Amino acid sequence: MRAYIIRRLISGVVILFILSIVTFLLLRVVAGDSADLLCGLACDEEGIEQFREKLGLNDPYFPISLTGEPPFVEFSRDNQYTTWIKDLLTGNLGSAAINQKPLIDTMQQRLPVTVELLIITVIFTVAVGVPFGVISALYRNSFSDYIVRVTAVLGLALPSFWVATLVIYFPSQWWSYSPPFGGMISFVDDPWGNLRQFVPPAAVLALASAAGIMRLTRSSLLEVMRTDYIRTARSKGLQDRTVISRHALKNSMIPVITVLGLQVAGLLGGSVIIEFIFGLPGIGLLLYESLLRRDYQVVQSMTLYIGAAVILMNLLVDISYAWLDPRIRYS
């Protein structure tokens, strides 16, 4: 197992390296940079050049660059990519070009919002998705099964931005109510205010996630229920509840855990649309703002962070398989 984890971690590093190059290059392919926006509307070319110099945007992209004249290759110590990676390796995520605020400070400010949103979303997803998936499987082709399945399809089909808009719009129209806006309300300071702020967006996010989990739980459980060892367990005279909870459910959870893990990884990067609509200053909104501002440093570091989150979550999911199903062994 240890060797497996080390192998996965090494491959993760390789993936992150490739991701860093791709992100770095893609950001620079598009015309314009943060100096344009930083310099303001009255700025002329000279002013923009000064900003580019200050931000290091005039440095070569990579340590090696091709030139049109012999020897056709130029080496440079001061280059944008190496500087960025060096900083990352020393724990320095860099600073936002737009205001020179260290990204680590901004992350510390924004991450709690995204993490709380993630936790409540996962709680809703599991609390709704798994039980209803089980009910749907156990009472297959019954009225309750149809209700659950139709609801699940609706949950998957309705776009979350539209549902979020309705969740904001109708309560305000009917009851003059809306979730509190204006930055994160701390759970410690005001638990009720905090829940009022986070439950609606988490519920919207959980709608599609729970629908997916519901369908997956149902199909997976149905498959497991048809296996020999379940039949054996029943023939031993075990009660249905025991068969389902101790034998069937645990084994049917493997694909569910996989999908849930990927959902968690996705949410760690923040939900741009939901955070935007509910005015939650999380990681997603930070990424959106930084993209608009062409803040290379923030966007590339954030992309790498999201990549790392996905790789780690995948690893955790894979490790959890062995715990869920003793037949699975990694070597």
Added chain:
Amino acid sequence: MDKTSYWDRFRRQRITRRRMLAATGVGAAGLLIAAACDDDEGGDGEPSDGTSVPSGTPQPGGRYKWSTSVISDATFGLDPHLAIAAGLEYFARTYNVLINRSAVDDTTIVYDLAESYEVISEDETSPQTYNFTIRPGVKIPPNNLDVPERDMDAEDAVATFERIKAQPLANACQFVCQYFASHAATSPSLYTVTTTKPYAWFEFNIGRAISTIPPREFLESAKLTSASVGGGPYSIADGAFVDGERVALEKNPVYWDTGKPYMDGYDVIIIPDRPGLRASFISEQSYQYGAASEAEVAELIGDHDVYKASDEPSYTFIGFAMNVLRPPWDDPRIRKAAMHAINRQDYIDRVYGGAAQANGIVHWPVTGALDPAELEELQGYNPQMSKDLIREVTGQDSIDITVMFPTSPIQEHELHLPIFIDQMTQAGFNVNQVPLDLGGWLTAYRAKDYDASLSLNQIYETAEIPLDFQHSKGPAGSEIYAGGLQDPEIDAAIDATKSITNFDERVEAVKAVQRQIYEAGPAFLPFVSPLSRTIYWNYVKDVPIGLGSTGLFLVKNVWLDL
């Protein structure tokens, strides 16, 4: 429901500028300003200085809740000289200007740090000297920003304008760097500016939110971008400004205008999305809301008799820029063809539900704008004429053009674009669309690296910059963004309007130069200017309406009848 139009509310008290200045010298203008600033407690409740409706005796206390989608400038935060965007709303609330003369109504002046001023000039063409008498007792409140609690004086004005002059990126640099020949604090209570030449909009520009005067010690502080303290009605404490989330303003307890501001503070929250803004208003997390259309105003007012609406011009427009340095726009006939291709009524109806007005080169309702009948004659919608002009130039029924535009989520831009493309196509233009994100668009626009472009929303209260779009040096005066018409005669005529200090003569000159530009085929075409449709809860009283940005300096009069 309480809904009156801008024009019903806006009480014009037209007197000539010369009379106004004479009156200022002896303090008679104080009467007007008293009307502008002192609708005191115990008064008759009549609105003053453009304030909305009779509203009873002002009650002190309460905090104003306000949600906005406009975030502060991420780079410069609350720096009053460098920042833009939401910062502008806060500068006027926390700092002082010397005076503010409304660009909309030339007769309305708010006296702030200066209690009076005089203008000395030998004649209409000589440089002018402005002597501002500093008001005694404009106090800086207790603060934790290391700014001494003292009276503001003329040295603060000197420090501010020196800083603006030294910062090429300062928003007011174009004004200060170009028109300040010298300035000095002759004494703590007298600030003097001598201009390089007569400048028509001097009093307007010196009173803008981007020319506000913080205490000189604070100009050196690193906190200038994240807090505000000065002689204004409110201040922003250290930590009360959270970028992109919220801002809290606290009352200045030693504000010079005793008894004001009425409210204890402002709580501003940032909500990026419109449904959230609307919901925050209905749920009373905000006391005001900018409706998207007249239909939304009607819907909200109809549902809730606790709201009132106000309409006033927004001074904003989206326009179409043609680069005359590149074909086919170097041909005036093609520019005129584009001019006649634009059906402004279509924008008014489809984008703004009827609540907007067609613009000429100088947009409505800026003084000097041409009247609608004349505009119809000069630039009226006539696609057949467009086709005829195109045929005259190309010998064909249509012409290929390339138009770039920004794709970032800019207010109402996405609604203009399909109408524009449709109208141009119908008039014989085959439009090759070049969508660019804001950064890419700005780069190309700044370098004039485009054939034609849809502009961002522009906001100007005077005719100066709208005319500069037709000037060879462009709107920034440094040959970026637009190259105007490249016509020295028109450049000279535009420059001349800036030196005419007589109000009536200036208005006529602005109109005359527009006619000249129409003759040459305009290089920049503003579409329409909408009404700003703001809805307030009924208990919000005495909101300054109808004075343009001058209203920012009168928010001290707002009170809550809770």
